[in-house]
Amino acid sequence: MLFFDFIIREIELLRNIYMANSIQHTLVEQTVAAVKALYGADIPETQIALQETRKEFEGQITIVTFPVTRFSKKSPEQTGTEIGGYLQQNIDAISAFNVIKGFLNISLSDSYWISLLNETIVAADFGKFPSNGKKLMVEYSSPNTNKPLHLGHIRNNLLGYSVAEILKAYGYDIIKANLVNDRGIHICKSMLAWQKFGNGETPESSGLKGDHLVGKYYVVFDKEYKKEIEALKAEGQSEDDAKKNAPLMKEAQEMLRQWEAGDEAVISLWKTMNEWVYAGFAKTYKQLGVDFDKYYYESNTYLLGKDIIQEGLDSGVFFKKEDNSVWIDLTDEGLDQKLVLRGDGTSVYITQDLGTAQLKFDEFGMNESIYVVGNEQDYHFKVLFSILKKLGKSWAEGLFHLSYGMVDLPSGKMKSREGTVVDADDLMAEMIDTAQSRTEELGKTDGFSEEEKSELYNTIGMGALKYFLLKVDPKKRLLFDPSESVDFQGHTGPFIQYTHARIKSVLRKADFNTSATVAIPASISSYERDLIQTLGEFPNVIAASAKEFSPAQLANYVYEIAKLYNKFYHEETILKAEDADVKTFRLHLSASAAKVIAESMRLLGIQVPERM
Structure with missing residues (x-):
């Protein structure tokens, strides 16, 4: 199946x-x-x-x-x-x-909608799904240890985390996994540049986060490498020859060979700089509000696929060419012939992925696994999944590539080597600063302590960022506008957060307890009916979001709840309702809206404030 x-x-x-x-x-x-x-x-x-x-x-x-x-x-x-x-x-x-x-x-009839609220929506288990007994892994983030996380990584992390939480709410036993790309020529570039130009600089001596420090030297390498290319071109070499013959590139390639050979000095430097990066990543992940149950490292997994390659050779799935390189022919599936092992016996990327896929299954025994990776890797995953199926791996039918579009900015595409990426830490800090200025302009922090203000600005800023990136279908490319995302009146996270805080304010003023006896008013308004009808769809929205692996469906749903509640709030009297049953009914309706908003936002990884 x-x-x-x-x-x-x-x-x-x-x-x-x-x-x-x-x-x-x-x-x-x-x-x-x-x-x-x-x-x-x-x-x-x-x-x-x-x-x-x-x-x-x-x-x-x-x-x-x-x-x-x-x-x-x-x-x-x-x-x-x-x-x-x-x-x-x-x-x-x-x-x-x-x-x-x-x-x-x-x-x-009105009686139907009243019954739906009083008997279903207000229930403690509304929107709760039983366990389906299935185990599913969601792999996301997959950072490189030669640079800090950037805006593209933010979409990846938020998407992976939210999909995992939605599937967990839907009844799956979820394992959140992170495959860290901690080896390769790109890592050696940062190491070599630090060795040559760093003068012993450390995170402590520089005041930089470790991932920022290492990323700095990745940019330094690129700048110095380009200088060498231009010098060689001036001597008459072609651009291709200059790129191959530049001393820095040759040194980086030699460092990679030394790493793979286990050279103690190179391994020691690699471990030191990676630890700097991991400490930096940990801070970024904490600020993003994402977590992982299992870490895999390419340095531990890149050789694992060789046994699978031999298995495929023995069964006739793979074939060797004259230079001893190993290939698979996928032309019958509209793909190409694919190299799976070099002639000298060294791994290629697909080799590692085959081994890692087997390792995951061996460790956790799950039959479903989602890879959250950008759409530039669509072809790679078609090849990977096809190979595993041809190898007869029963669990290969349960593999899925959650392909998502890239994030653009008004200024254009990001480039890591040139240092023009939008750094994740800088962007999050900017979002929090913007949230602070917008909130203070609106005078929404009266009576808050400094600590409460700081927490509120963080909640609003991060909510704005997360909601803006998650409300768009994952498959679509999106243009991120930080200014637009922090708007208390638009299709934004802060609008939904403010609605939640508004509801909580109403409930506090009424000293309302959700255990209060439900009430049956004689009739309800169209605003109440529309809100009840949409609240009632909450379980089906969770199911649909799980089916499509799309937090966007849930994000747009909770926005509709917020809009409908505000219409209801402005058109109907709640605290001053003349009829006691009407008042109690509307308070239950308000509390239910707050509950659904809070749970929806939690599944998106977004906090909601109790007051604003």
Whole structure:
């Protein structure tokens, strides 16, 4: 069974648990019964399509009647009218219906919506999924130890963390993994530049975070290397020859050979500089609010695939060329022939990934694993997964590449070698500073201590950054505008955070306890109904976000909740409602909105303040 098929089957199964006693389930059942009673035909439930009623029409749930016309032998309008009449007679919750062309729009009674809030949404287990007994690994971050994390890494980390949290909420046993790229020529470039130009500089002596210090020398290498290329070109060498013959590049390549040979001095320097980087990464991860259950290091895994290569040679999956290099032919799948081991027996990148994939399965026994990696690696993962399937790895069907688009800035594309990247630490600090200035302009910190202000600015700034990056579908490339993201009135994290704080303020003023007895008002307004209807979709939104591995669905959903609550807040009296039952009902509705907002934002990795 393919991975996506498995996920869809599981999600539909649990979705049906939530629908078992829902109005949607009842409508589907009774529509099937209506077709049998009215037209003498049996129609499977899967052919009954429900959707949310369009805003310009009366109703909340729409039934598409076109599939039924082949049984009714009547127009879609007449078919809808007849089915609507049958449903209204047999379902108490239906207060009215109307038919627009082939769409049967169902209006549900106030009593239905009141019951949905009081009996379902306010329940402590609302939106909670049982364990499905499945183990799933989400691998994300995958930094290089020659430079600090940048804006692109931020999207990767936030996406991986949120997908892991959503899948955990959906019932999976999740392992969050980080494969650290701590070996290779790029690492040696930083090491060599520090050795030549660093004068013994350390994080302590320079005051720089360790990852920033190492990244500084990666940039230094590039600048000095370019100088050598230009000098060789001036002597008459072609650009390609100059790049190969530049002394710095030759020294870096020799350092890599020494590292692979286990040279003590090179290994010692490598360990020292990596420790600097790890200490820096730890601070960045803490500020981002992401974590990992398991770290893998390329320096430990890059040789693991050789046994798998031999296994593939023995079984005929791979073949050797005259120079002893090992290949696989994937042309039958629309791919190319792929080198999996060099003629001298040294590994290539795919060699390591084959071994690491096997290691993960051996250690954790999971059958599903998600790789959160940018879309520039789409081809690589097609090749990797295809090879593992050809090798007969049963768990290879459960591998999935969560491919996401790059992040652009108004100034253009980022380049690490030239030092023009948007550093993650600098960006987060800028976001917090911007949040502080915007918050102070609006006068939202009266009565806060300095410590509380600092915490609030951090919450708002990080919430703005995270929400802006997560509200866009992962597959799409996005343009990040830091200024736009910190807006208390737009489609932003701060708007949602402020809504949560507003609700909490209302509840504090009312001295409201969520254990208070539920109330049944005589009727509700359209603003209350719309909010209840959208809150009721929370479990299905979690399921859909899990199915698509897309925090964007949850992010846009919680924004809708915030918008609907603010409409309700501005149009309806809460604390001064004349009727006690109305007041209690609206407080329960407010508390439920706050709960769903807080849990949705938590799954996105975003904190919500109690007051602003």
